[in-house]
Amino acid sequence: MEKILFVYNPNSGKGRIAACAEEITGYFSDNGYEVDVYATKGPLDGRNKVQNCAKDYSRVVCSGGDGTLSEVISGIMESPVKVPVGFIPMGSTNDTSLGFRLPKDYMKAADICINGHPYQADVGRFNDEYFTYVASLGSLSAVSCFTPQEMKRVLGHGAYLIEGIKQLINMESYELTVSFNGKIITGDFFLGMITNSMSVGGFAGLTGPSVDLQDGLFEVALLKRPHNIAEFSREIDLMLIRNNEDREILDDAVLKFKTDKVTFSSGKAVQWVRDGENGGKHKEAVIEVCNKAITVMTGYGK
Numbered sequence: 001m002e003k004i005l006f007v008y009n010p011n012s013g014k015g016r017i018a019a020c021a022e023e024i025t026g027y028f029s030d031n032g033y034e035v036d037v038y039a040t041k042g043p044l045d046g047r048n049k050v051q052n053c054a055k056d057y058s059r060v061v062c063s064g065g066d067g068t069l070s071e072v073i074s075g076i077m078e079s080p081v082k083v084p085v086g087f088i089p090m091g092s093t094n095d096t097s098l099g100f101r102l103p104k105d106y107m108k109a110a111d112i113c114i115n116g117h118p119y120q121a122d123v124g125r126f127n128d129e130y131f132t133y134v135a136s137l138g139s140l141s142a143v144s145c146f147t148p149q150e151m152k153r154v155l156g157h158g159a160y161l162i163e164g165i166k167q168l169i170n171m172e173s174y175e176l177t178v179s180f181n182g183k184i185i186t187g188d189f190f191l192g193m194i195t196n197s198m199s200v201g202g203f204a205g206l207t208g209p210s211v212d213l214q215d216g217l218f219e220v221a222l223l224k225r226p227h228n229i230a231e232f233s234r235e236i237d238l239m240l241i242r243n244n245e246d247r248e249i250l251d252d253a254v255l256k257f258k259t260d261k262v263t264f265s266s267g268k269a270v271q272w273v274r275d276g277e278n279g280g281k282h283k284e285a286v287i288e289v290c291n292k293a294i295t296v297m298t299g300y301g302k
Contacts, residue, residue: 002058003034004114007046007072008090009064010039017063017090024063024088024110031114033058040068043277050075059084059297061113063106065091066133070275073294074130077123084295086113093276095199096133099213101299117300120292121213122196127286131274133197135287137174137264138190138271173225174270178255180220180262185255192222194262194287208256216291220262222255261288 006025010018018039025035036057040046046062050072054060060083062072069087076082088109089097096102100119102109124131173190193200195207196218207219223235231253238254249256264270264285272279 001032001034003036003056004028005036005038005050005053005057005060007038007040007049007060007062007068008088009046009062009068012064012068012090017088020090020106021063024106027107027110028061028114033114040064040071044071046071047075047078051078054079054083055081057083059086059113061086061088061110063088063090065089066094066096066275067091067277069096070130070132070277073123073132076294077130077290082294084118084297086110086116086297088113095197099133099198099211100296103299112299113297116297118295119214119298119300121294121296122216123290123293124194124196124218125288125290126272126274126279127282127284129274129279130290131279133195133275134200134273135194135275135279135285136273137192137285138172174266174268176222176270177265178222178262179265180257180259183250185250187222187255188225189222190225192264193220195219195221196289214292216260216289217258218260218262218287218289220255220257220259224253226253260291261286263287 006028008017008021021037025037028035038049040049046068050060054076060072060076062068062085068091069085072085076085087096087100087102088106089102089104090106102112124135126135173188176187176189178185193207196211196213197207198211200207207221211219226235235253238249238251238256248258264287266283269281269283270285271281272285
């Protein structure tokens with residue numbers, strides 16, 4: 001009998017996963033799997049559990065938000081055995097579910113975890129850590145991880161918008177040296193996103209028209225600090241209105257490009273966020289793609 005490790009975050013999605021866990025595990029059992037259940041107890045607990053135990057299972061299924069999936073994938077990347085991953089999205093935003101074609105119905109997602117299409121997805125490496133779909137810098141990027149958990153539970157996506165407005169008023173920027181594709185560019189940047197996702201912050205299409213989660217390339221967007229409303233409006237134009245154009249932009253206001261590796265250097269430590277969680281402060285960040293590093297059960301063909 002094949003064994004599943006089912007890891008879930010009891011705090012995700014306003015806590016509704018706790019009420020669904022028994023039904024989900026019962027479905028796995030009815031389909032011939034032996035199931036061990038583990039509820040995470042705090043940050044990085046899911047990663048540590050998977051890192052130590054993944055080798056004892058035929059696959060790992062997780063449920064929660066994007067951060068829960070990120071922890072589980074990080075654990076598998078650090079495990080000696082790279083078992084397949086299934087994901088039942090239960091978070092407030094669920095950016096990763098779009099790229100993996102996972103339904104909102106948790107029982108349909110549970111079925112995909114065992115009967116879906118195995119897909120070899122890229123994983124990002126940030127210095128010595130891993131991320132699944134986005135690494136971002138700047139005060140606006142920190143909104144998701146510094147938004148109070150209770151506010152997320154009560155307000156859901158609206159909580160991010162409230163905190164985002166607060167951060168925009170006191171926007172901080174960083175003097176950065178950015179190295180990529182044989183180029184070196186310096187500037188005063190207030191927002192940056194290094195993504196492997198079709199959705200960021202709940203906004204589909206933000207990353208561009210031709211995102212491929214297994215092509216070995218990141219979609220990168222960096223915004224320089226605007227000096228007035230007109231400059232900020234032009235940046236939004238370059239980032240959003242023209243985002244249906246799949247082309248490199250190296251503008252005075254915006255950098256937008258694809259790459260398999262990018263390095264950021266700064267004289268002072270920069271706040272980073274990885275997959276919506278606190279990524280710490282770093283003076284140097286080397287970010288590169290681990291091509292087709294993990295197998296995810298997806299809804300392709302469903």
